[in-house]
Amino acid sequence: MPDRGPLTPAGAGGGGVPKGAAAELEKAPRAIGRMFDAIAPSYDLLNHMLSMAIDVRWRKRALRSLSLRKEDMVLDIASGTGDMALLAHAASGCAVLGLDLSGNMLREAVRKCGPAYMAVQGDALRMPFPDAAFGKAMTAFGIRNMADIPAFLREVRRVLRPHGTLVVLEFSLPPYPLVRQAYLLYLTRVLPFVGGLRSGNRAAYQYLSDSIQRFPSPRSMLALFTEAGLEVAEMASLTLGIAHLYVLRSPGAGPDGGA
Numbered sequence: 001m002p003d004r005g006p007l008t009p010a011g012a013g014g015g016g017v018p019k020g021a022a023a024e025l026e027k028a029p030r031a032i033g034r035m036f037d038a039i040a041p042s043y044d045l046l047n048h049m050l051s052m053a054i055d056v057r058w059r060k061r062a063l064r065s066l067s068l069r070k071e072d073m074v075l076d077i078a079s080g081t082g083d084m085a086l087l088a089h090a091a092s093g094c095a096v097l098g099l100d101l102s103g104n105m106l107r108e109a110v111r112k113c114g115p116a117y118m119a120v121q122g123d124a125l126r127m128p129f130p131d132a133a134f135g136k137a138m139t140a141f142g143i144r145n146m147a148d149i150p151a152f153l154r155e156v157r158r159v160l161r162p163h164g165t166l167v168v169l170e171f172s173l174p175p176y177p178l179v180r181q182a183y184l185l186y187l188t189r190v191l192p193f194v195g196g197l198r199s200g201n202r203a204a205y206q207y208l209s210d211s212i213q214r215f216p217s218p219r220s221m222l223a224l225f226t227e228a229g230l231e232v233a234e235m236a237s238l239t240l241g242i243a244h245l246y247v248l249r250s251p252g253a254g255p256d257g258g259a
């Protein structure tokens with residue numbers, strides 16, 4: 001079992017993203033890790049701003065889909081500052097193993113979550129866990145940062161047990177034209193401006209805004225999940241489509257299940 005606390009200093013420090021670099025940031029894991037290291041102190045505020053403070057309700061809804069029990073050890077992929085872990089533990093008493101690229105984000109999580117939380121610093125595209133290590137996994141606002149979503153889903157399938165569950169919570173663009181327009185205005189104008197002012201790192205907030213706009217639509221996500229061999233047990237549009245919840249199951253063992 002991995003040790004408590006961030007394991008390696010890789011990705012820590014580095015001073016964040018230079019101004020104007022959002023477009024070039026792409027999704028190179030080291031650059032992403034450095035960017036989240038830089039905004040870790042203001043991240044919780046950012047998240048509440050992005051979701052207009054309704055993210056706690058979404059998170060609780062996502063966690064209900066995992067039917068957590070006290071004896072569970074849940075994998076929290078792209079765990080960040082540990083908000084999902086905190087709520088998961090409060091709801092069920094379960095333990096959480098948080099994986100993230102950013103040492104600074106994980107340090108916040110360790111500080112907030114206490115002894116039921118274990119932090120591992122690493123890349124979700126190459127998770128440092130054996131096959132079929134977890135029955136339950138979750139990722140909130142993490143999947144849109146993955147450089148290669150199909151490769152990420154294959155990696156999740158590898159670490160999930162047969163019939164295991166993955167819950168994905170992610171922002172999306174509302175389908176209703178007026179709401180979409182208003183939300184895009186908020187994403188393109190308000191968020192980078194206010195986030196930049198608050199953190200002194202406008203490029204990071206611009207990246208976050210861009211990554212939401214570029215993220216595949218819910219319909220495309222369904223295709224990606226199915227192509228990865230994950231069964232879509234549930235999909236729900238949250239708050240006028242500002243976010244989506246996906247509940248996915250890994251196949252059973254055996255020749256067809258491939259587990």
Ligand SMILES: C[S@@+](CC[C@H](N)C(=O)[O-])C[C@H]1O[C@@H](n2cnc3c(N)ncnc32)[C@H](O)[C@@H]1O
Binds near residue numbers: 077079100124
């Ligand atoms: C928007 S934050 C979400 C944090 C948290 N899950 C939450 O609900 O608030 C995205 C997180 O994904 C992490 N991340 C991005 N790419 C990653 C990767 N390839 N492997 C592991 N973590 C990654 C970032 O470091 C960051 O902490």
